[in-house]
Amino acid sequence: MKYKVVILDIDGTILPHGKTLSHATKDAIQRLKEKQMKVVIATGRAPYFTESIIQDTGVDSMVFFNGAFAFHEGKEIYKSSMEKHVLEKVHQLSNDFQHPLTFLGDTSFKVTHLDHPFVVEAYQYDPWKPELAPPQFWKNQDIYQIFLHCDLEEESSYQTKVPELDFRRWSSGARTCDVNLSNSNKAVGITKLLEKLGIAPDEAVAFGDGINDLEMLSLVGMGVAMGNARDELKAVANMVTLSAEEDGVRYGLERLGLI
Missing domain, CATH: 3.40.50.1000 (HAD superfamily/HAD-like)
Known part of the structure; x- marks a missing residue:
């Protein structure tokens, strides 16, 4: 070939x-x-x-x-961005479980809880540092990806309740996962x-x-x-x-x- x-x-x-x-x-x-x-x-x-x-x-x-x-x-x-009703479900679940989210738009990214230890861990080796997301950030931007900051065993609740999205852990020991459209x-x-x-x-x-x-x-x-x-x-x-x-x-x- x-x-x-x-x-x-x-x-x-x-x-x-x-x-x-x-x-x-x-x-x-x-x-x-x-x-x-x-x-x-x-x-x-x-x-x-x-x-x-x-x-x-x-x-x-x-x-x-x-x-x-x-x-x-x-x-x-x-x-291909995420639909707002799907983002609404993830946002509500993350509030219920008290898990931070990073929302990634095409030109900027914001996180819901800056000082959470899982967030600090996720960005500790990166040259870029997150800023706090305004309450309407995910509603006003096209969002293409989310980082969900939670323990591995807590991830399954999201996958079950939001089948439109796919959750993949950064690594076996990571406390953050990529969230993308399932298709x-x-x-x-x-x-x-x-x-x-x-x-x-x-x-x-x-x-x-x-x-x-x-x-x-x-x-x-x-x-x-x-x-x-x-x-x-x-x-x-x-x-x-x-x-x-x-x-x-x-x-x-x-x-x-x-x-």
């Missing part, structure tokens, strides 16, 4: 957690471009959490919010982008490490799980590479003969 595009997750894939983009990974991306290979970023992050990565990589086609927002050559081609995931945004590029899914390679990468790796012709990936992801991958800390993206691209 002659692959035409490489799709890269950020955290835990091209970016080791808590670290910066390595020279080896930057070089691998540059070598792909020199070979006229299209490179796409597909992340759970919001656009405003991704600016430095975009600058470092020079990538101009991106999928954000786990598939709810897609850009091609810097121009928006797809977006939206990275594969949805990537499909929109591939259609724009005129590239079939089986002509794509994708690298990922998290549960939010399951649909993406299942969609493409060559799904590559990082060495640090969850076992559930490795089970659906076509190949497992080294960890992000070991420059697994470069190693995987070399194994595939793409660089």
